[in-house]
Amino acid sequence: MATIKIPPVLRKQTGGEAEVSAKGATVGELLHSLTSAHPETESQLFGPEGDLNRYVNIYLNDEDVRVLNGLETAATDSDTVVILPAMAGGR
């Protein structure tokens, strides 16, 4: 099972979990495994057309999937997917 790191702003939707295990052969499958287990994350990650929202960055290990093969990027059980939304807190 691959690991998905959940950012603080999405943890309400994962019952407080900061890391979720997921099954899938691609980054897209892993994310859909997450949205099946925690349906409230879906609208945060994907637009109505099923595309990744532009304000969410998805990394496979340390690389942005947009410079890889997007949601089709192959993933293995030893990989970590990082969901990275922008944060603005400074105070």
Place this chain on the structure above:
Amino acid sequence: MTLVQSKEQTAIEEITPAEALEELNSGGVTLIDTREPHEYSEVHLDGGRLVPPGILADNIADAAPDRSGRVLLYCRSGIRSATAAEQMMELGYENVASVAGGILEWQAQGLPVIEAAGLTADQRDRYSRHTLLPEVGVDGQIKMLNAKVLLLGAGGLGAPTALYLAAAGIGTIGLIDDDVVDASNLQRQVIHNTERVGMPKTTSARLTIEALNPDINVIEHNYRLDASNVIEVLSQYDVIVDGADNFPVRYLLNDASVRLGKPVVSASILSFDGQISTFVPYEGPCYRCLYPTPPPADLAPSCSENGVLGVMAGLMGLLQANEVIKLVVGIGEPLIGRLLLYESLGTRFTELKIRRDPDCPICGPDAANIPDSELGQFPDYDLFCAG
């Protein structure tokens, strides 16, 4: 030149400073300083290589590989260098001499020395732990004293960043913030204190900095950064530290700093998490390459809504200060093209690669074509603000 007898009856050659200078000028001589690093950093002889007495036996072969070559030794007054000469003769050095009277006598005769130029005696003392670092040295400290750094926000991130930059001797620190100190700030904004509740944050921060380090010139910008003032304010500084608490200001700052070519050290904190990167225009990606559009309001909560562990401000703020110092001194590897995430509950750092977006509207190929007349003209960022 005189020969003195040491307690082991070994003849140690002593020469006067003038004789030593003549030998040094004719060349082929190795000059060793047998004092401690803090003495060396204040004043030393040109070409003198530091080998403190405690590590002489281990390090002298590096400094003076040729045991038959001419080696001159000096210290403060001539005592430690005579001892070192004796030690070296026991190690097999054949042509060693100690400078009688040391660097004190050398200076008394008006002969040239290398002084820690540009630093006052007080500054040499205050910043000695910096100047001892070969990567910083006196030159690096002078760069810090001449640097002008703007802190966007004198709150959670700005408080620790400002304190440590002030202690480090960043000569000019600008603070831009229109807020006043609130009791709920004090759990993390360590530059303020209980007596200052109600005082403008820029004023409270200035008072603390002035008490910490009188070298620092603090400039208060007691207003909000907006499109009408961003270019004028940023133009006055070398490095910008972004600790803003909202997206409109972060995008505004990014766009203006790219146009002005100013590096931005950007961090943010929320709950138990923090992230930081360093954006150097055209050398690496900009904030918009990383985050082309801001998230909707429900994905962009603020610390006042969600809470933040107080020490997160310190941790991420000091990582920002570290980045600033590296940029100013020109050492190390700043976080250009890298985003560092910190999770305090797991005590884990994660590093992600950030790349320049070839289509970035701000630092992409069209950026150079933006006419000067549009400088400082930005869209109404409040339209998409989550705050």
